[in-house]
Amino acid sequence: MFHRIAASCLWLCLLPSTWGVQAQDFQRGVDAARVGDYATAFSIFKREADRGDADAQHNLGLLYDSGRGVIEDNEAAVKWYRMAAEQGVTAAQYNLGLMYEAGEGVFQDYREAVKWLRKAAAQEHVRAQVVLGMMYHNGQGVPRDYRQATRWLRQAAEQGDANAQFSLGAMYGQGRGVSRDYREAAEWSRKAAEQGHAGAQFRVGAMYHRGTGVPQDYEQAAAWLRKAAEQGHAEAQFHIGAMHYEGKGMAADYRRAVAWWRKAAEQGHREAQFRVGGMYHEGKGVGIDYQQAAAWLREAAEHGHAGAQAGLGAMYVLGEGVPEDPVLAYMWLELAAGQGHEEARLARDRTVESITVEQVIEGKRLAREWKQRR
Numbered sequence: 001m002f003h004r005i006a007a008s009c010l011w012l013c014l015l016p017s018t019w020g021v022q023a024q025d026f027q028r029g030v031d032a033a034r035v036g037d038y039a040t041a042f043s044i045f046k047r048e049a050d051r052g053d054a055d056a057q058h059n060l061g062l063l064y065d066s067g068r069g070v071i072e073d074n075e076a077a078v079k080w081y082r083m084a085a086e087q088g089v090t091a092a093q094y095n096l097g098l099m100y101e102a103g104e105g106v107f108q109d110y111r112e113a114v115k116w117l118r119k120a121a122a123q124e125h126v127r128a129q130v131v132l133g134m135m136y137h138n139g140q141g142v143p144r145d146y147r148q149a150t151r152w153l154r155q156a157a158e159q160g161d162a163n164a165q166f167s168l169g170a171m172y173g174q175g176r177g178v179s180r181d182y183r184e185a186a187e188w189s190r191k192a193a194e195q196g197h198a199g200a201q202f203r204v205g206a207m208y209h210r211g212t213g214v215p216q217d218y219e220q221a222a223a224w225l226r227k228a229a230e231q232g233h234a235e236a237q238f239h240i241g242a243m244h245y246e247g248k249g250m251a252a253d254y255r256r257a258v259a260w261w262r263k264a265a266e267q268g269h270r271e272a273q274f275r276v277g278g279m280y281h282e283g284k285g286v287g288i289d290y291q292q293a294a295a296w297l298r299e300a301a302e303h304g305h306a307g308a309q310a311g312l313g314a315m316y317v318l319g320e321g322v323p324e325d326p327v328l329a330y331m332w333l334e335l336a337a338g339q340g341h342e343e344a345r346l347a348r349d350r351t352v353e354s355i356t357v358e359q360v361i362e363g364k365r366l367a368r369e370w371k372q373r374r
Helices: 002-013 021-034 038-050 054-066 074-086 090-102 110-122 126-138 146-158 162-174 182-193 198-210 218-230 234-246 254-265 270-282 290-302 306-318 326-338 342-352 357-373
Strands: none
Touching (some): 021 038, 021 054, 038 054, 054 074, 054 090, 074 090, 090 110, 090 126, 110 126, 126 146, 126 162, 146 162, 162 182, 162 198, 218 234, 234 254, 254 270, 290 306, 306 326, 326 342, 326 357
């Protein structure tokens, strides 16, 4: 993903490494790329690359990588990236490292990826520092080393990279590679949040909500969570819904609670799916609609939410929004009870008293098959 971004823009800011006529030719290639004339750019960069110009070699790699002005060819991209990288072009070292990391145009090789990313990172290439930091964090190509991860992430964070700031905030919050320090976690997370990083905005909001690293402040929590929610962050959408439901940091409003929960639910957030189902069942913020309630509870139940499984089982017992079905009722109650849901266990045991042995056996079989599918 990172090198696809690079492929679209890096040549626009490269300076030619030679002067005179050759430099003028190189600049014509850059100008052609800027206006979308990639065929001309390719022709110029290929000629200059064959002459040994490192920047042209890198740009040629970008064109092969992105399929602009030429058929996409990862192996050719690697070839030209390598030639430029060996001449010290930082961006080429970064892109070559990413090709090894992803296994595009070469066999995946994390050690080679680390080798080239480290060269670029040592030359202050901010994205290389981020990726290298995460490879130390994950133990890819190098032994897992949180201190080294923190070192490289900090260098990128101090250059203003939002992803690095977000990750460095997580390292301080978890105490990985550094002593746990919630204030530092909040500070770095805020820097990323102020750049529009949705995950950081959510984290800052959550920290204000809990009073972790910052004074507890529901209004600040709501403000940051809303920023993340408006960018489509499902967990933030869920929390904004909960704050509307509880009236913390914003006015209590069931309709808005349902609206935000639905946004999160549509992204597969199972607790939000459960809450939306409950709101339709109880008629809070929406009209009572047992079919909608059952549909949303089923979504959460299929994702393993014990409360939703219990609620859906109860709806099958009563025939609310679904046909009355003692076998499916038993199945869902059995699944919820198996996760320790006490009300589901009691409801399941009561159900046994009013259905046949064959229905119990069938309900158990369906529950087993459901678990085997997961």
